[in-house]
Amino acid sequence: MVDLKLVNAGSVYTEGAGLCGNDCNARCKSRHPGGDGSCNYAIKPPMCTCNYPCGPTPVPPIIRKCNGGQGVCSAACRDNCCNQKCAKAYKQGIGFCTDIGNNSLCNCQYVC
Template sequence: MVSRTVGDGPTTCIAQLGDCAAPGPDCNGRCQSIFPGGFGSCDSSFPPQCICRYNCPGPMPPKPHRCTNNNGGCSREECGDQCCDFGCKRKYPGPDTIGTCETAPGTLLSLCLCTYTCSGPPGNHKTAVSPARV
């Protein structure tokens, strides 16, 4: 189990490293071998547990949300991914926008799918589901 304490200084994490009576290095040694610069001590529970306190990084920023939208029909024979990518970048400007011409297996249905960074919580995005006929 790891818990975090956030204050004015660096974030402090606390990890339980098991029973203090366990064979092997002492609690502080175990702590420092896993978390260099950490400090380990036995708590007063029964049986005593090795508690390790160490500086850890703060919370990671959330990853950007990715959305996928249908940008109409496409044809692999004409210009496929290249035309799709161009149209998607024009419709959804951004450095990580990608357009791909996808063909449904066993059919002649092709669809230009745009994947891009969007705002909103996960699951609150549009996903193309109906392919266009070429």
């Protein structure tokens, strides 16, 4: 289970946005216009971090408590494709491919 936390650091909020994938920045921008997402490889497993400007009433982070899947990732369907599948299949779902040995699976996190 990925722990998503919101931290206020002056005029910028930082929020965990799930496991790293090729779409950290896109995931951040879709949730927080003007945000900047990046992958933090210093921690294991690598996590996506979203930094975005503070507003007068910050929106609380979406807490995704459940995990699901959408099959196998392939060269034709990587993180962005997996993310789209999860968004269609689950309530506020986000997706990312996870490589395990020679296999790559589309994992989803969603609100349940």
